[in-house]
Amino acid sequence: MRLALAIAAFVVLIVHGVVFYDQFFHRWERHQTAYFEQARSLSKNERERAELEARAPRIEQVIVTSFGDTRVDRCTTCHLAADDPRFTNHGEPLKTHPYSTAMGDVFRDGRWERRHKFADFGCTVCHDGQGRGLETKYSHGEDEFWPDPLAGYATQANWRKDFAPKLKGVEYMESNCAQCHTATDFAGTPNVNRGRKLFYAMNCYGCHKIDGMSEGTLGPDLTEAGKKFKIDYLWESIVEPRANLATSFMPKFDLSEGDVRSLVIFLKSRRGVNFAETSLDRYKAHVENVAVVIPPGTAGEKAGEQLLADRACTACHKLRDKDGGIAPDLSYEGLIRDSDWLMDHFQNPRSRIPDSIMPAFRFPGDDFQRLSAYLGSLKTPPAPASAQTTYQALCMRCHGEKGDGNGKVAWYIDPSPRDFTKAAFMTPKPRERFVTSIKNGVAGTSMPPWGRMLKDEQAGAMLDYVLQTFTKEPLKELKPRNLPEKNPAAGSKESIAHGEQVFLERCTGCHGRKADGKGPNSLDILPHPRNLRNSWFVESVTDRRLFESILYGVQGTAMPSWMDYGLTQQDVGDIINFIRSTSKKTRSPQYARN
Amino acid sequence: MSDATKETPGGLAVLRELPSNVWNSIFRGPLPSTDLERSSTSFTNFFLHIHPVKVNRNTLRPAYTLGLGLISLFLFLILAVTGVLLMFYYVPSTTQAYDRMLDLRGTVAFGIFLRNMHRWSAHGMVAMVFLHMCRVFLTGAYKKPREFNWVVGVVLLLATLFLSFTGYLLPWDQLAFWAITVGTSIAGYAPLIGKQMQFVLLGDTTVGQEALLRFYVLHVAVLPAVLGLLIAVHFWRIRKDGGLSRPEKAADPAPATGVVKMRKVYGLQGFVRGPFTKVGNVPDDSVYSWPNLLLSELFVFVLTVSVILVVSLMFNAPLEQPVNVMHPPNPAKAPWYFLGLQEMVSYSAFWGGIGIPGIMVALLLATPYIDRGTKGVGRWFAKERLMANTIFLTLVTLNIIFIVIGTFFRGPNWTFVSPF
Amino acid sequence: MAVAKESHWTQPANDAPMARRRLLAWLSSVGLFGSVVLAAASNWFFFKPRVTYGPNARFAIGKPEDFPPGTRISRDVERVCIARDGNKLAAISTTCTHLGCIVGISDTGFACPCHGSRYDQDGNVTGGPAPKPLPWFQVTLAPNGELVVDKNSQVEPGTYFTL
Secondary structure: OHHHHHHHHHHHHHHHHHHHHHOOOOHHHHHHHHHHHHHHHHOOOHHHHHHHHHOOOOOOOEEEOOOOOOEEEOHHHOOOOOOOHHHOOOOOOOOOOOOOHHHOOEEEOOEEEOOOOHHHHOOHHHHOOOOOOOOHHHHOOOOOOOOOOOOOOOOOOOOOOOOHHHHOOHHHHHHHHOOOOOOOOOOOOHHHHHHHHHHHHOOHHHHOEEOOOEEOOOOOOOOOHHHHOOHHHHHHHHHOOOOOOOOOOOOOOOOOHHHHHHHHHHHHOOOOOOOOOOHHHHHHHHHOOOOOOOOEOEOOOOOHHHHHHHOOHHHOOEEOOEEOOOOOEOOOHHHHOOHHHHHHHHHOHHHOOOOOOOOOOOOOHHHHHHHHHHHHOOOOOOOOOOHHHHHHHHHHHHHOOOOOOOOOOHHHOOOOOOOOOOHHHHOOOOHHHHHHHHHHOOOOOOOOOOOOOOOHHHHHHHHHHHHHHHHOOOOOOOOOOOOOOOOOOOOOHHHHHHHHHHHHHHOHHHHOOOOOOOOOOHHHOOOOOOOOOOHHHHHHOOHHHHHHHHHHOOOOOOOOOHHHHOOOHHHHHHHHHHHHHHHHHHOOHHHHHO | OOOOOOOOOOHHHHHHHHHHHHHHHHOOOOOOOOHHHHHHHHHHOOOHHHOOOEEEHHHHOHHHHOOHHHHHHHHHHHHHHHHHHHHOOOOOOOOOHHHHHHHHHHOOOOHHHHHHHHHHHHHHHHHHHHHHHHHHHHOOOOOOOOHHHHHHHHHHHHHHHHHHHHHHHOOOEHHHHHHHHHHHHHHOOOOOOHHHHHHHHHOOOOOOHHHHHHHHHHHHHHHHHHHHHHHHHHHHHHHHOOOOOOOOOOOOOOOOOOOOOOOOOOHHHHHOOOOOOOOOOOOOOEEEHHHHHHHHHHHHHHHHHHHHHHHHHHOOOOOOOEOOOOOOOOOOOOOHHHHHHHHHHOOOHHHHHHHHHHHHHHHHHHHHHHOOOOOOOOOOOOHHHHHHHHHHHHHHHHHHHHHHHHHHOEOHHHOEOOOO | OOOOOOOOOOOOOOOHHHHHHHHHHHHHHHHHHHHHHHHHHHHHHHHOOOOOOOOOOEEEEEOHHHOOOOOEEEEOOOOEEEEEEOOEEEEEEOEOOOOOOEOEEEOOEEEOOOOOOEEOOOOOEEEOOOOOOOOEEEEEEOOOOOEEEEEEEEEOOOOOEEO
């Protein structure tokens, strides 16, 4: 044991020695000594040399309190030559901080004068990073626990490798310039300005709120996006909206890398607090309703057509040569929708298409009228052409080039466009149903009524084209089924209660507890289970069809034939009463106007 | 020299005799060189008389105690010293705490090392007191007359856990904030008084400046005082209970008929009740504390210090993002010694957080009063104590399993993940 | 070490193990004592702050043009008076050497409001309880053209910085 004691005692001694040594001879001391030596060799007189000789390495810091929380910036401990003009050509860290007129610096009497003096600003308010750190890993913010890595310079180990190179560059510092320089056209922040314009031009404003700029409620509030998130997260959220939230329905917009960079820099500048604003400014921005959401200076808003361009509708929709690739084609809107529909849809898209992801814009009422008027005026049908050309002009966008329901915008539409190639689904349906769907549309869904554009024969021709090209099988002969035309069960309270009870027992797995089609199984099923609260749709189908769908199932979908599982006609009658009772609720005017 | 006959020494003599006068006023005699002298010093010295003059051989066997109690004590001392040093630079304010931690890590000389020592000693102490408790149980050392000392020990365990818990919050980073949020929420599930207790503990409805201040005061003043006091009582009881437990000897040799047990009395010793050094009357398998016990203690101390030093040199204590009250990490985990609880809480908040731990603590406290058997004391895994040991080890293993599950097998949203 | 009869230290036959013990004891002592010394030294450095959170002792005051000849101004935050005489510049402390109040500039030099210490233009004591003259601080010209005062280095009163 004495031996062990001696060994342990020596271990203690050695560790003390190592730690002692470790706490001295820091890297920053070496940088400082190097600076002193080089400055001495550059100095022009004896007195300067003597002063430098006398200087010993020590921690340099600037304490800044003008920008919110106290900042203690020790960057100049290593970057000791930052304010010494003689080191412009030196390597880092002993390099002079650049001067430029763009930063407000002035060249006078043969030397530069800095506008943003280090003693007043410190370093981190512009560069981010960790002011208190004295090792590169900490001070540059490379430690992944530090929320503010050096802007445009440092990346962190847990950032995605494919993004990291895009997140470097001095332009990322503009986010910090914008904390004081908030003017929308400030010359020093071109990326912030461009990002702001894109925020409107790509219709981000419709879904996302930023205090003082927009009022969207569908997506997260971005007023403090720059404070909450690092630039890698912002980048990822734009280019891969479902990377962090699998159920997000944010569209994947067609943006170039430069666009994304500008948007990221703009969003990073959103810190919720602006050093140039007074508290009153901030309060006002927070509480005032933003009626006009396009920054002043954009083209006038006289006609609906101009409005459409200003309000960036083509960030999602298609109109003439502009196509966002996310929402339906508006080119023939006047032939498809009437003004009531358009006005309702503008004020709340979900009042007409309950599962739409289009945001409810808060434009002044007149703007809605102008837009509706303009869209209503788009009445020129396409030139008569073959069924194939017509299909490509009108149907392909949703139903897909191959008719498989995978059109360009199909992902964004709910209920999803039908897959014509699924013979099991297509063939057992009566022909009239298809023709009616084409001519009258399907209420409550994005399938528009083409009746005013396609005559009866044309509609029939389109159907034949679809059946031949995509389904490739003829429609089946349908056996008549013995089903009531109208629901024999009276819509009494007991019937509805019983229907609800059966519904909760059997149907919620797919149709959801709220009968909105969002049951736990719904994500795995295509076509998705019907949203039974879609009052437009439910009221457009007959009782007979409901009986048939429930009792006999819907072939080609996951809807089973429930008579095989013990549901009687009486049960089904009660269920239908229940379903219809829910629809009436969602039709309340209060909901539609929201 | 008799003071009465000597003249008062004059001037120069006073100066010449000054060093030895000073020395002799502090150290009353020369460094002991005989066992008798060592025993006497051991008995009369302020610092040394915590030890008995002689100690049973078994006490010094490393394989018996593994030195766990001593290691716990020394870790506590390291914690106290490093803790006080850290107090010179730490500020318990929500706006300053994290920045102070950054400065301790970056600018204060030896700051990072002291913090590491403090952190790893803290985790070490929680583990060591737990293992010490296991040792005491498995050697049956809680039995009469040591029941109350066991109870004091359980209270010490709880105080240690609470000390570690209060200290966990002080860095005020995401790890600290959310671990304490989870931990105090578990406390809120106690019936009737839970919510009140949580409110008093936090000084507010959520973890914030009040909680930080209260936890700081508990951590640096109240709990160390309590712990110190209880440790003193713990050692006192060891002495009064006759030293550490040891295996029963073969039956005491009956004294030859007619011989009266002599009791040599040395001053106050005669009035002392309970077992005490019986000189020459009984078979003696004890050894002198000085040097044997002192050397063992020194060894354990240096060993503990060297392990802590090496670990502190190699591993840095964590410091994560600054607190963001809007953004809990996913998953948010309590400190490791409470992860077993958190795992159980994920099944049932009351039973996992309050019920089962409460029952376990109650069982622990009641153990020496339930298990009244006298056999098997002083030996590891004595067959006579099979049932008690089995029950204990089962509960311990379950707790460890829960901690392991909570640490390695739980991921975001507390779903099961594979650690591999 | 003297060995007594009742010693429980087992007494080996020859002295070699004893010598070994002594060596080990000596080694342990060296190790532990050395650690204590190093620990004590570490504590000294630990307690000596490497940064303080008050205003910097070394600060820029502006360009030479900002102080035309004849200027005599007091900077209260940094507790220094900048005086320019022709082409010579001085930075004189305005902390009274008596008990630390801030002295004000008077017609004849400086005057302390607390206990009435009086100084002349150069900071020499002309009256009152002040024990020492006001210290002068080093003024340098930084490479970027700004004048820098360093309160951590004092210069002999009368040592001007010549522009």
